[in-house]
Amino acid sequence: MKPALTEQDFADAAGQLGCEVAAIKAVCQVEAPRGGFNPDGTPVTLFEGHKFHKFTHGAFDGEAPDLSYPTWTRKHYGKNWQAEQDRLQRAMALDREAALRSASWGKFQIMGFNHESVGFSSIQAFVNAMYAGEREHLMAFVMFVLKNGLAPSLRRKDWANFARGYNGPGYAENNYDDKMAAAYASFKKEA
Incomplete structure (x- = not known):
């Protein structure tokens, strides 16, 4: 069994990004609702x-x-x-x-071609981290958000701008912004 994310992991990431935990959980819910790993232990x-x-x-x-x-x-x-x-x-x-x-x-569906921008010297080092655990998935997400200037959008809950930067120009076709907004509202209600 691979290590799953803890509330402390989410809190640490939110601290690094200067956003609410619920905002990170919303992205997580939309990107990989079944988690970061397949039943056989391979990353999603x-x-x-x-x-x-x-x-x-x-x-x-x-x-x-x-x-x-x-x-x-x-x-x-x-x-x-x-x-x-x-x-x-x-x-x-x-x-x-x-x-x-x-x-x-993984849990945040970071594209492999982003391996250098999220802190890995090679695609193999990135893949190895994706096999290690969901905390590594979360840290890659934090780096991606920081490197791509998406933290302000996440802080403001500007889901359309965040989704455009995170998922690319086709984000609207998949309603990523609406899905993140709905997930955020649900997590906020639970808090």
């Missing part, structure tokens, strides 16, 4: 074929069109965690580093 991942296409310059588009394609789509996402793990493993067999960089990882 979501492999993004458009990123794999970018990092491999489309070298595998013909050979593996469900793993490498030029434009984002959810069409090829796995139907469950095992199918997602399989997609990542298949991509790793084609180009390991590009595959690891093309997946989002």
Whole structure:
């Protein structure tokens, strides 16, 4: 069993970001509602074929069109965690580093290509941390928020601006901002 987040972990992160614990919990709830790890102990991942296409310059588009394609789509996402793990493993067999960089990882779904900006010298060091525990997931989130200037939006609960910076320009299509606002209201009620 991997170490789960404690209330103290959330409080430490909120202190570093200067925001409410409920705001961090809201992001956590939206990004990985089932937690940071799969039942087999592997970190939750979501492999993004458009990123794999970018990092491999489309070298595998013909050979593996469900793993490498030029434009984002959810069409090829796995139907469950095992199918997602399989997609990542298949991509790793084609180009390991590009595959690891093309997946989002853990409880806060930090993309592997952000490994340096969240404090890791290599993609492998980042992946190792994602296997270690949810506190490492949280610390990567804190670094991502700080490095990308998203802490002020989190403090203000400006969910649209935060979601745009955290999830990219397609955030509205997935209603990330509305989901975070609703999750925040729920956590705030519990406090």
